[in-house]
Amino acid sequence: MTIKELIARTIELDSDGHLKNMNDWDESLANALAFEEQIFELTPDHWKVINYMRNEFKTKGDAPSIRKLTKESGIDTKTLYALFPKGPAKKAAKIAGLPKPKGCI
Amino acid sequence: MRKLVILGAGTAGTVMLNKLHPVLNKDEWNITIVDQDETHYYQPGFLFIPFGIYSKNDVMKPRRDFFPPGADVVVSQIERIEPQQNHVLLMNGKTLPYDYLIIATGAQIHPEETEGMKDGLWHKNIFDFYTVEGALALANFLKYWEGGKLVVNVSEMPIKCPVAPLEFLFLADSYFTERGIRRDVDFHFVTPLPGAFTKPKASLILGDFLEKKNIRLTSEFNIARVDNENKTIISWDNVEVPFDLLVTIPTNKGDDCIKRSGMGDELNFVPTDKQTLRSLEYENIFIIGDATDLPSSKAGSAAHFQSDILFANVMSAIESRPLRARFDGHTNCFIESGFGKGILIDFNYDTEPLPGKFPLPGVGPFSLLEETKMNHYGKIMFRWMYWNFLLKGQDLPIESHMQMAGKRK
Structure with missing residues (x-):
């Protein structure tokens, strides 16, 4: 468990580096979290994924896997990796203020 | 007569049949088990076949040897489950009605999910060891191989037995050393995980083993395609790893009959209560083993531990008692x-x-x-x-x- 200084307020993170308290999230915090992941600008496509993830989490209680993302967000796998290099499901979940997806075991 | 149907006669389905058959009253209950073929595979043994330690006969036995006498066995593929109607449609045209259903249809590998995997080099320079055919073909290749770049790659999680790729590397290290050509083989483990294994502490220790045995590790590699011409695997973010021998652990999915039934997630695994093993959607359906979407390992030991829990909960369900047994992911x-x-x-x-x-x-x-x-x-x-x-x-x-x-x- 670590506490990091982000955008001039103290945000608590869990052991995976995701937000501990989901209510801390807002759009400016998403930008800061993205910056930490070396994503320096959130484009409309980034937001499409982030909003899809947040919706999915609200209804299902878990962040979607990469397979579900490509199937349902309307963005193909290659583009997803370009938007969120290395692990789109994990990175997008982090920036969307959600816990680490359960599928990532 | 009340009816209990078990789909799948692998480890989980067979154990459940053997636990339930002796205790359910024969005058009240009819138990049926369904599988598409008649051979039981000891899947943990596949790992040893490429190195000539086990042969085909060590891992195959007739399923009937493990069924209790008098069990009702149906050999047929499953078309689909219709959970609203409480029946299963079989490919042989029959319909099996049930009061309670246990789904134990397992998981299989799907190399065709990765672009180029099943093209020219499949079973020539690219092998799996999650099927008897793959393991035997690999054994034959290794016998004649004089060395080069060995790449072991996990396509995506979850996979059956997450330690098997590591075991393959360790056994290969031993095998090539004994053959006197270890120095001619360049070992490379390429995985989508952030480290050697799914659990951080074990991952550290197993990662040390990789280093000790001179095995290179590339983590967070998500395979997009195989370039057969240049013998290279390429990730979605364009990292390239060349190979002479690729041992792949392809995408694992639940059975197609789950997809046809509309009961699975995007990998055909059935949403399951992680403690009681009951379906999240249907009160009279239970799921066990690799067919579940549980965040536990897809391993025979987990299926075995689940069988004790599921036995207790099925007995409770049919006697209208609350489900008290809880699986802990052991x-x-x-x-x-x-x-x-x-x-x-x-x-x-x-x-x-x-x-x-x-x-x-x-x-x-x-x-x-x-x-x-x-x-x-x-x-x-x-x-x-x-x-x-x-x-x-x-x-x-x-x-x-x-x-x-x-x-x-």
Whole structure:
């Protein structure tokens, strides 16, 4: 468990580096979290994924896997990796203020 | 007559049949088990086939040898389950109605999910060892191989037996050393995980083993395609890894009949209550083993521990009692580490693998998270236990819930 200084307020993170308290999230915090992941600008496509993830989490209680993302967000796998290099499901979940997806075991 | 149907006669389905058949009253209950073929495979044994340690005959037996006398067995593919109607449609045209259904249809590999995987080099320079055919073809290749770049790649998680790729590397290290060509083989483990294994503490220890054995690790690699011409695997973010021999652990998916039934997630795994093993959607359907979407390992040991829980809960359900048995995610893996030694790990949903003695606290004979000869004997002896005790639903001297006694934090 670590506490990091982000955008001039103290945000608590869990052991995976995701937000501990989901209510801390807002759009400016998403930008800061993205910056930490070396994503320096959130484009409309980034937001499409982030909003899809947040919706999915609200209804299902878990962040979607990469397979579900490509199937349902309307963005193909290659583009997803370009938007969120290395692990789109994990990175997008982090920036969307959600816990680490359960599928990532 | 009330009807209980079990779909799948692999480890989980066979154990459930053997537990339920003797105790359900024959005048009230009819139990039917369905599978598409008549051969039972000892899947943990596939790992040993590429190195000539096991042959085909060591891992195959007729399923009927493990069914209780008088069991109602149907050999047919499954078309689909219609959960609203409480029946199963079979490919042979028959319909099986049920009061209770146990889904134990397992998981299979799907190399065709990765672009280029099943093109020109499949079973020439690219092999799997999750099927008997793949393991035998690989054995034949290894016999004549003089060395080069060996790449072991996991396509995506989850996979059956997450330690098997590591065991393959350790056994290959041992195999090439004995053949005197270890220095001619460049070992490379390429995985989508952030480290060697799914659990952080075990991952560190197993990662040390990789280093000791001179095995290169590339983590967070998500394969997009195979370039057959240049013998290279390429990730979605364009990292390229060349190979002379690619041992792939392809995408694992649940059975197609789950997809046809509209009951699975995006990988055809069935949404399951992680503690009671009941379907999240249907009160009279239970799921066990690799067919579930549980965040536990897809391993025979997990299926075996689940069988105790599921037996208790099915008995409760049919007698209209609340489901009280809870699966804790318990898994136990003997990891072959090569040169006649093994490592043992024991963990559950919440507790990572810890060091200590197992199963008797302070005594053993097995050592957790340590490399010993005794752990290797445990793995070898286990095949005999599997055929003679486990499949028949008899108790093994291991608790279905993980125990903390004998473990050090």
